[in-house]
Each structure stands twice: as structure tokens, then as C-alpha cells.
Amino acid sequence: MTNQTCATSLQSFWEIDSSGYSSKHQKRFMLWGFIALYLLISAATVWLLKPGHEFGLLRRAEFGSVTISGILSQVQVLVLIMLSLSKSFKTAIVLNVIGMMIVLQAILLDQSYYAAPNLIIQAGAACIVLLLSVYRKKLEKKLAAVEAQKEKLEVLYREVAAAGKLLSRRNMELQECNRIMESNEKQLNFLAMYDSLTGLPNRRMIINRLEQLIDESQHKENSFAVVFIDLDDFKKINDSLGHHTGDLFLQQVAVRFNAGIHPGDFLGRLGGDEFSLIIPRSLSQQELLNYVNSLRIALLERFVLDQKEIVITASFGIAVYPKDGDSAAELLRAADMTMYKVKESGKNEVLFFNTEMQQSLMERIRIENCLREAIENNELSLVFQPQYDAHSHGLRGFETLLRWNSAELGAVSPAKFIPIAEETGIIVNLGEWVLQKAMERFRDVHRTCAVKPILSVNISVVQFMEPSFVPMIQRILEQTGFDARYLEVEVTESVCICSMEQVLTALHQLKAMGIRIALDDFGTGYASLSYLQKLPIDTLKIDKVFIDSIIQERESHLMVGSIISLAHHLGIDVVAEGVETNKQLDYLQSRGCNYIQGFLWGKPLAGSQLEELLSKQPERVAG
Template identity: 50%
Template sequence: MIRKYIEKQNNIPKSPNLIINKPILWIGHFVCFFILIISSVSYALLYKEEHKWLFIIPASSLIIFLISVWYMKMLKKQINDIHNYSIWCKDNEKILHQLLYYDNLTGLPNRKMLLDEMNRMIEEDKNIKFYLIYFDIDDFKRINETAGYFVGDEILRQVSCRWNSITRDKDLLGRLSGDEFSLLIKGDLDRDRLLEYLEKFRGILSEPISLFGKDYLISASFGIAEYPCDGKDGVEILKSADIAMSMAKKSGKNFIQFYTYEMQLEILKRLQIENGLLYSVKNNELYMVYQPMYHCETKALRGFEALARWKYPGIGFVGPSQFIPIAEETGIIVDIGKWIIHEVLTKFMELQRRYQFSTIVSINISVVQMIDSSFVSMIKDVIKETGFDSKYLELEITESVLISYPEQIIDIIKQLRALGIRVALDDFGTGYASLSYLQMLPINVLKIDKSFIDKINIEDSMNQIVEHIINLAHRLGIEVVAEGVEKEEQLNFLLQHGCDYIQGHLLSAPLEDELIINQFLSLQNN
């Protein structure tokens, strides 16, 4: 069937006809055969003893005839081989086309077909208008990690089948890669009709996908780009839709987001920060400031919290809330964190030697740093290299660390405690951890987040919460630090309810290197 179709489409005749239908070949056979007959008859009639040499004529004619027959047979075989080869090439061309333009898992068009189709549409009509939707399944990595890649692939197939069933005939649904899909909407739709159309794609995922006796709840984030407003060709439109989808995920996932130019600027700034971070340590662009922590009752200095700052040439000051998350996502935080620990311990070791006064120094640690296999050994190496007494080192971790890797983090905390290092739980109350976590954590210090302190004496319920946190921590043998204390009434409330330490602008803002020396001089004089 396929062979007949190929012959019909490409006008390839059957291989025997290539020989039989050629008159010149029949004429050649007839001439050879005619010469053989005439020469044989002539030899029989004219044969005499002295004319034996005439035998050469019919013999040569026979040889020529046999050679022609053999040649025709070989020619027929070669033409037949060429014919079969052409069919094989056409079959493989179809296979290559399938591999080049279609996704192997779902059978949907792939990225190349999508881009080619968009560029074809643009070339045919520069004034055309269409939409490109970029889908991404939310938290799909978690499904692969917990249920396995086989289940993940089956979910992708079922999701693609659901979406394909509601795609209009003239639109093009495709899979770009992994858990990323696209929908090329041909035709000019107003935004209300477009959103109504896309709601079908979001709503059809509301029903769980059942596999091997387990239900999986799936959602997706959608980014929308419009031609020609959001790009001049297929590549730019695809990039714009991808940016919009990323913003939809940041907005809380399972969300539909139109592309805006401001998104592009934000992405470009992020890329600039990301590239700058790679060389920030090498170029000495990072520096440290230190916020003092004081005893709540006596106002005596307890120690300092080391805070990283970055002055990026061309941009200026970049706040930690901007560059730390990017450093964590890219993994650069591991190298930056090592530099911070080495820089801080070196500096405080020098101050302690000079002024003969030891004080606690607290350093923030990222979850990415803690789960790094070499984290504890790195801490050991830096302490050994600098000679810093580990009992004055305090490492601050956040609640998110505990939620992500509770057992692993608890084991690491125990290893740090065994080295004499103090561990503090930072920003308590802002994450997902509950008070029950305090029972299982081998920590020394609990730091109440500034958002709680700001509402002291403003909301009665917050007063009770802060009081309860302080009392519970003390019962568990944990010291309490209140962050962001900026008012006298906040300090008085904390003092009244037995808070151990405070830090905030009320007593001191973060200090640069030169001002820390004044703090040590003051302590030395006292």
C-alpha cells in the first residue's frame, strides 16, 4: 500500500516497465538475433573445407547476443535496486520528518514545527495577528522525583490528550520540552474570548489524573504573547510567552499572564545581576556590614550579625533581597557563602587579638549551602585556617531550610553543635514551621521576625503571640533575640516579658568596618 502510494506521489513506474517499455532495447535484441540467424544460414550454405574460418561469424553473433542478454539482466537489476532505494529514501524521509517536527512522547508538534509555522505565517502576511500561549505544568519536577519518570511521562501523555481534545482545528498545540507546551492560536480574538478559550485548558486539568491507584492533581501556568505587539518573529514571540509564563508562576502558579515590556526589563536586570554575581567576589564588589546585638536588660553588647552587601559597578547598590535569591537559584551562593564565612572569621579573629575581647559573630546560612555535601567540612577548614574559637560562632538558618530537608538539616545541626558552634533559627514566624518544630530542633537561639515586633502594642493578639513564643522558647532552653526593634515601647514590652537580646535601629543600625572598631574600643575601655 505504502509503495503504491509513493509510486503514485512521485511518478515512479514499476521497475520491469522501465525496461520493457523502452523500444530501443527491443530493437537491439532483434538486430542481434537477426545477425545470428543470417550468419548461421550463410555458414551452412557456404561451408567448405577451405572456408572453416566462416565459423567466426555465427559464433561472434551468438556471443554478442548472449552479452546483450546478460547486460540487460544486470541493467534490470540495477534499475530495480535504484527503484527500491528511492522507495527506501521516501520512507526514511517520512520518518525523519516525524522525528524532526513531532514530539516522540506525545506525538504533538515540537518546537521546530511551531517556530517554522509562525515564521511561515509572518512571511505570508506581515499584518497577520496571532497569539502564542506557553504552558508549564506546576511542580512537575516534584512528581518526577516522588513518583518516578515513568509516571511523569504518562501524566504528560494524558495532559496532552486532554488539551488536544479541546484545541480548535485551525490552532496548533505542541510540546516544547519536558513539561512545557505551547498553543499557537490563529486568528484575531479579543482578550475576553481568548481568556475564555484558555480557561478550558486550565479547567480541564481540575479532574485528577489516576495512575496505578493514585490520583495526581495537576495545574499549569500560562504565558500569553501576541504578534506583532510582543515580537517581530517566532523566536521573539516564543521568548515573550516564556517570560510571561515565568511571571505567572511567580504570581502563585495556576495563573494566566499576558506579556508586558516591563517583564522583559526585569528579566534583563536579573540576567545582569546573575552575570555580575559570578565575578562579584573576584572583583571585590561584595562587602560586609555588622549589626550589633545587645542584652535586653543591660544593653551590653552580645555580638554582631554579619550582613552581606553588594556594590555592582554600573548599577550601584544591590540589596540582599535582590541578589541572595538569585545566588541561591544559580548555586553561586555556595562560593559566596564560603567567602563570607572566611572574610568574617578572619576579621573578627584579628579584632579579638588586637583588643583582647571576644564576642559572638552570627552569619546567615542558605539552605543551598547547608545541603551541600562539603558544608560541614568547609566550616571545619575555615575555623582551622583562621584560628577562630568556634564557641563564638553562631550560624543562622531559616524555617524554609527545615521544611525542605528536615532530617538532613537536623543531622547537620547536630554536627555543628558537636563542633561547639551555636545555631539560631532566624525569621521565626514568617515561614511554615510551627512551634512544635522547636521541640525537635537542637538550636541555641530563636530570632523573632521584625514583622511580629512591629505590631507590639498595636495588636493585642500579637502581644500574646510574642509573649507565648518567648515563654515556650525559654522552657525549651532556647535563648530569644528580637529583630528590628525600633521603638522604646517595643523594648519595654520585650524587657517586661523576659526577652534575652535585641537588635534593631533603636540601639544601632548595621555598621561598616571602621565603626566596629569603635565598638571594640568602647568595650575595651569599659
């Protein structure tokens, strides 16, 4: 019998034992039954082996009793084996020893030598019991090891099953995350390349398309056209009907343009009320003019929004590759400049970029390139124009004016370089430089002079709308140690076309720092009288255009008087710019204008001229 067979037999017996005799009483009964049977057989064997005990059939055979005793001994061996299998090894050994002693007694005392084989059987049974004991212990160890392995495997199986469920759940979560990421990526790509309001390609995608066409045209020597489109007086729609209606209107304009363009052309929105049309076909100038003019005419048809009819026109500027530019930036700049020429000449027209514009563009590029290095080359300087009390002639303060003397271009007028600086974003660095230098200068003025005049600094709308604008002013105030109460920032009316919420937030932050706010060039730009109530301004500056004509023109005469009166009712001081004659001064004084600024009483001062003027002033400063 192999080890596997024995293990199977034992396991089967134990299963029967554990299932058939599960209770303690049954096991105890079985044990005592085996003991009783063994002792009974031992007694019967001794009795049979005693001389003179043969009877019946046993007398007829010479070895009948011996045979029967041998059979009984075999039964005893089976009993011992059964006891061993039922884990009663000690009991089996004790009974085996008792059995051997009984046989020895029969041999030694009764001289029954026929019992010798029984003694051998008992000795063999003892060996079998011992072997079974040893074998069973080993087998139990193996079974225990197998059971432990089984339990470990079951634990591992459960862990693997749990891990499988977890992995399955994680996989589902990853799939969901991938789906969300793909959806977000598509949305981000759309937002990166398309205008969210109209669904048209945005500036970035327009530039990408231009660069692609330029690359293709260089190999095939093709030409194409770029049209810059700007709606005329779109701000009036926003002001009168609200921004929501303005957005709906832009959507309808996009739909109308799309309906009128060639299937292969590329229409996009650059931002605000500006659109761009790329025509990737080689058309003659007349064909281009007719095509773009058809779009202009189509736009003239009335729009209906919220049961209101709206009529609008647009200005169109056309630039052609490669004649008008060999890069996306140059083409857009040329088309943009052409569109502004249309604006200057009366709007609602189509115009092509020409040689004169090319010269103007080249000059502009030259100014831009030199301007980028102006700070580093130390070509910039500041002058300060005094502001006086219109009645007492007392000094109020100074407006800071920027001057540029280029090593390459010579003295460049602010009217030329400031617009370019604003369009290119250079104004942000220029404005910071002006604030830094002006505050440093007037910090020293306040320390050394008896008077403390107000320092007014012009702020470009581009600079003003930068998120870092207010923190930048706060940082310069801390660096220079200049008292914020004597700083006045001048913003132009163009801030009114920006986000009013952002404008108000920035202005209130400046006011909280103690800085004064002045609205510059009032009456020439975008501001309506309602803005005077919304904006937290301290000072209103009337543009020189109105001051120049207050004596000759009745309209300007009445307008300036009304502006002064309205500002005073709102608690706002008024500064008149560009006052050059006594007649102008007399009129402004009669209307109660608070302060004047102009060549009549003071030109812009540079260098030591500032200190000379301050040394002649009384200690008290107006304002």
C-alpha cells in the first residue's frame, strides 16, 4: 500500500469517525467497547490454551484450540489497529502489553507452549501500533501542512478575488476618467482654437491657418488674401441695448457672414467686434473687391433682436500675400492698418493695402523696434507740467509727461510712439518705468522742498487692465516710500469700453490706498455722463480740444460750462487742459473751473527747473 493510499484510507476513516461518532459519548462508548472486546478475547485465548479445555469439535482436532486462539489474536490485532486509528495509541499499547503478559503467563505458568505464536502476534501488533503511531503523526503533519496551504490558498484566492474586483472598479474609474479627459481635451481644444461666443475660429487658429497657407504658397507660388473686418460703432449697441444683446447680435453677424462666403474660405473672430476672412484663392483685385463688397452690402440688411431692428455697417481692410507681407503677423497688421484707414475716411468701405500704407507700416515697425530698447538704452526722460488754482494761481501739482529721444530716430513725438506702445504691449513696461522714476523724483521733492505738490501720472488702458497693475503700484509706493495721498492716476475715457466690473474693482482698490483718481480727456472718447456717477473719480480733466474752441464756438462754450457745473454737483474737481489765452482763462474762471493746466501759466519743466519753481512757491499748495 502506498503512502497516498494509506493517507486516503486514514482520511476516510477519520471522516467516518468524525461524522459517525461526533459526540463525546459515542467516542467514549466505542473506546470502552474496544477495550472490553480486547480483554474478553485475551481471556478467551488464555482459557482456550489451558490443557483440558478442549470440548466439542475442539476435541476432534489436535490443534483446534490453537487455531481458534490464533484467530482471536488476529482479531486482537485488528482491535489494536482500530484503537490506533482512532488516536488511542496509549490505550492500544497498554492493552497490547496486557495481552502479551497474559500470553506469557500462559506459557510460563501453564506450560502452554501453543501460545507462543500468540506472543509473536502480540509483539508484531505492538510494532504495527508503533509504526501506525509514527506514520500517523507524519501524515497528520503533512495533512496539517496541506490544510495550512489550503487555507493560505483560500486566503490568497479571496485576496485575488477582492483585488480583481478592486482592479475592475479601478479600471471602470480609469475608463470614466479617460472619457472625461477626452471630453475635456476636446472642449479645451475647442476653446483654444474657437471663439466660444460665435463658434468661429479664434485669433490663434486664424494665425495657424495663415502660417499653413504661407508654407504651402512658398512651394506652389500661390497668393491669397486676408480681410480685416471691424463693425462700425458697435459700442452703441452695447451701451443702448446691453452686452447680452450685443453678444446675440455678434452671433447673428457671424451667421450672416458665413452665409455669404465661399465654401473654401476661412472666417474667424479676432475678438470684440473684429472678424477676419482668409481667402485662399488667387483672385484679381477686382474680383476680391466685388467679393468683399458683397459681404459689406449683405451686412446692411436689418437685423432683428428682441423685436428691435438694428442697422450696422463695417469697415473692411484687405492685404494680399506676398505683396503686402510674408508672415501672418505682417499680413494681419497690414489688413488692420488698412481697416483703420477706412475708419478715418468715413467707415463702411472696402480698401486695399497700398504703398503709402507700406511706408507707414515700415516706419511703425522701426519705431516699435527702437522703442523696445529705449529703457535699456536710457533714451527716456520725464518732464512735469504744472497745474494751478484757476483763481488764486496757487500751485496744485504736476502732470508727468514722457519724452523719448531715440539714438536712431531722434526726438519722437508721444503722439507717435504711445499708440504703438499700447498696440504692442510695450506700454506696460514703459508705464511702470514712468511710475517708478516719477515717484522717486517727487519723494525727493517732498523731502527737500517746503511744498508737497500732487503728482499726476497718465495710465494707459492697456496698462490699467493688467491684473498686476494695482499690486505694481503698491510695490512701487513701498519701494520709493512716496506718500500715496499725493499720487493721482489719470485714466482716459477708453477704460469705459472695458469690463466695468474690473475697472471699478481696480479704481476702488486704488482709492483704498489713498490714491486720487482723475478722468483724463473727458468729452473726446467713450464716456457718457452716466459714467461720472459710476466711477469713483476725484478730478475731471476737460480736453484741450474743447478749451481751444470755447471762445469761437458756441457749442463748445456751452458744453464746457455744462461739464463744469455737472462735475461740481457730483463733488468732482475740474482741471482744464491746454489753457493758452487770457480769454480762455476768464471764461473758465467765470464758470468756476477749479484748476488750469497749459502754456499760459506753465510749460513742462525738466531737470532743475522743477526745483526752481517749487522754491518760489508758498508752503501751502492748492488742492
